[in-house]
Amino acid sequence: MHRDGSYIVPHLNGEIYAHKPPLLFWLINLVWSLTGVSEVAARLVAPAFGVVSVALTWRLGDRLFPERPELGAMAALILASTGLFALYGSLTMFDTMLTTATLLGVLALLSMDTGGGRLATLGLAGALAFGVLAKGPVILVHLMPLALTRPLWRMAEDPGPPVSWYARVAAAIGAAAVILAVWLVPALWLGGPEYRAEVLWRQSAGRMVNAFDHARPVWFFVAVLPIVLWPWAWRPSALRGLASATLRSDRRARFLAIWGLSTLVLFSLISGKQVHYLLPALPAAALALAAAPPPRHAWTAVVACLAVVAPVLAWSALLAAGRARIDGVAVETLGLDTVALAAAIAGAGLLAIAFAGRHLPALAWVLVAPVALIVAHVGLRPALFEHFDTGRFEAELGRAPAAGVAIHGYPYQGEFGFTARLTSAVEVLPNDEVDPWVASHPGGLILTTGERSFPVPAIGEAWLAGKRLLLYRLP
Numbered sequence: 001m002h003r004d005g006s007y008i009v010p011h012l013n014g015e016i017y018a019h020k021p022p023l024l025f026w027l028i029n030l031v032w033s034l035t036g037v038s039e040v041a042a043r044l045v046a047p048a049f050g051v052v053s054v055a056l057t058w059r060l061g062d063r064l065f066p067e068r069p070e071l072g073a074m075a076a077l078i079l080a081s082t083g084l085f086a087l088y089g090s091l092t093m094f095d096t097m098l099t100t101a102t103l104l105g106v107l108a109l110l111s112m113d114t115g116g117g118r119l120a121t122l123g124l125a126g127a128l129a130f131g132v133l134a135k136g137p138v139i140l141v142h143l144m145p146l147a148l149t150r151p152l153w154r155m156a157e158d159p160g161p162p163v164s165w166y167a168r169v170a171a172a173i174g175a176a177a178v179i180l181a182v183w184l185v186p187a188l189w190l191g192g193p194e195y196r197a198e199v200l201w202r203q204s205a206g207r208m209v210n211a212f213d214h215a216r217p218v219w220f221f222v223a224v225l226p227i228v229l230w231p232w233a234w235r236p237s238a239l240r241g242l243a244s245a246t247l248r249s250d251r252r253a254r255f256l257a258i259w260g261l262s263t264l265v266l267f268s269l270i271s272g273k274q275v276h277y278l279l280p281a282l283p284a285a286a287l288a289l290a291a292a293p294p295p296r297h298a299w300t301a302v303v304a305c306l307a308v309v310a311p312v313l314a315w316s317a318l319l320a321a322g323r324a325r326i327d328g329v330a331v332e333t334l335g336l337d338t339v340a341l342a343a344a345i346a347g348a349g350l351l352a353i354a355f356a357g358r359h360l361p362a363l364a365w366v367l368v369a370p371v372a373l374i375v376a377h378v379g380l381r382p383a384l385f386e387h388f389d390t391g392r393f394e395a396e397l398g399r400a401p402a403a404g405v406a407i408h409g410y411p412y413q414g415e416f417g418f419t420a421r422l423t424s425a426v427e428v429l430p431n432d433e434v435d436p437w438v439a440s441h442p443g444g445l446i447l448t449t450g451e452r453s454f455p456v457p458a459i460g461e462a463w464l465a466g467k468r469l470l471l472y473r474l475p
Contacts, residue, residue, distance in 0.1 A: 014425030298357015327466025342379030
């Protein structure tokens, strides 16, 4: 977008990109208009929505439980220190934006229920449009179950006729469609038949019915729930509190249960599954866990931290000793000093959790995920960076000649475009096109997995995602 000005129809490596809507890319370009092109600035965009999601969770807790002013703050703290949210919330992905859109939609539904007028309906429309632009129609999975089951959770004493409620929900969907049409109609027109097929079918309904990527069994999300809710759901008091939730008498408990469980069930029925798909439902879990009895002991927090720290340290030690691999490739740069540093941080963190637990058990649980993630970052990052560093060829690719750049034997997805600030696309060559390309591009650059030899020595070599790539400058 920044290079070519193609803001309506996104492109990746010269090809139309229809996998995700354009909002994240628009926002990165908006930030760049203020800061200049910067990797750091771009990487702050998605995590900023993680911060907003934490604040909105606090606000939602205050709305749902006005008689317990501390609960909203506790829910925000639980969300921020849940391992899954702390991990994915810090990455450049679409899910924090979708979480923010979901929370805005939930707040709008509450406002509509308790007498909010047209402004609340427009708020729901805006949340729906925001969610679609963030990640697609999946926002409906997160908001429509609550919208359609209002009789089960309504807070208003005088709810009015059901027809009026569902008419307002339909109006919000219609208004969201109008907002989306401002971008979608020209995008479908300019993108052509292939883009229309991708956006209207393959990347939405196609993913749900027969996933071409990330297909997993129906029980997948139930199986990973202990990971999704780690560490807070590992508290015995939390489990007892959730098990005794008064769903029959407490509308707020039903509200949170419908929000969280409907997401779990619907995503279990959808073919494609990734653990971070549940991120927008984590605020519901955080609010439910905040309403459970507070933690009383710290030893279980130490155990919850050890459950992650111990395997990380073991893997780090095996990598340093050359007895483990990443993507089938041996690691050469991880030293025992890195393992020792990670172990020292783990020990200090566990002592801090145990000490905090003697005085403030809640603080002990807050520390679990940050300690574990810092240990993982220190102990594993050098090894992972060796195999996923797109900057290894930056200097040579940045001096790409007019003859062009090509890649062979690797499933290229634009990894080098930003790193090397390439001004043209990298040509992805099948086997039968390598020799013709070499013959017609003297002086060009070619990346290959080593399956082909060239009459010049390689000027660069590195591993990337389990494949050994060699860089040649053709004579």
